[in-house]
Amino acid sequence: MKAVIFDLDNTLIDWKDEFIFALENVLKELGLSFSKEKIEMINNAIDEVENHYEKLTKKDFLEFVNRMCKVNLSKEFVDKLIDAQKECSYFDEEVRDTLEYLSKKYKLYLITNWFTETQEGRLEKAGILKYFTKVYGADINYYKPSIKAFEVILKMYEAKDCVYVGDSLKKDILPALNVGMNVIWKTTEENENYQTIKLIKELKNIL
Ligand SMILES: [Mg+2]
Structure with a gap:
């Protein structure tokens, strides 16, 4: 070997709950106030992205989450999430x-x-x-x-x-x-x- x-x-x-906390914090930082249900929906969509593409790109990731959750998250959201999750x-x-x-x-x-x-x-x-x-x-x-x-x-x-x-x-x-x-x-x-x-x-x- x-x-x-x-x-x-x-x-x-x-894998722990801290991922959803990181997501909540990023949304809060961006001044976006979503319901608990909506945040869970975004979290689930994030988990789902990998089942729909060959590779991970910020563009596909955003398009998928925005489409699935009927939201309009920006590239700044992805960048902040990538950063916030480093603490997880x-x-x-x-x-x-x-x-x-x-x-x-x-x-x-x-x-x-x-x-x-x-x-x-x-x-x-x-x-x-x-x-x-x-x-x-x-x-x-x-x-x-x-x-x-x-x-x-x-x-x-x-x-x-x-x-x-x-x-x-x-x-x-x-x-x-x-x-x-x-x-x-x-x-x-x-x-x-x-x-x-x-x-x-x-x-x-x-x-
Ligand atoms: Mg694993």
Whole structure:
């Protein structure tokens, strides 16, 4: 094994309510007062964008959210959201220790379906950005589960020398298997078909 490729959300950093708080704050800063329902609708639309495009662009993102929610958010909204979400992170010593261990043996990469800048900010805040050779967001790469998102790694390594670690069977595990990578599924489910872990620290026993 030469490279370990990670998903970010719910794999290395849990996805929490702080995303909707960041959204609320940005809307407030822009002087936009929407109902709680409308904010939830915008939040859901933001989650949905990845299912409709090949790559993430600010333009498509805005058009989609504006159309779905019948609002008229500006580019300033996206820029502020990208910034505000950098705070959506937390420090997990076990994850940091595991990445420290792994980074001494392998090259580490990250493939994520969000803006690279936000994700790098969150990794930085968690003190783990330094362990990654490169972070590929969907704005500089492709959305998972397209296998195109994984091909960026295959330009550097043979698939058999890579292991992909993620929490989503559909978006992470199946496409990684499809391109021939080894996989480790982070899940609480019992599963005999794939190698699984419940906690990131278990990687130290496997890799
Ligand atoms: Mg995930």
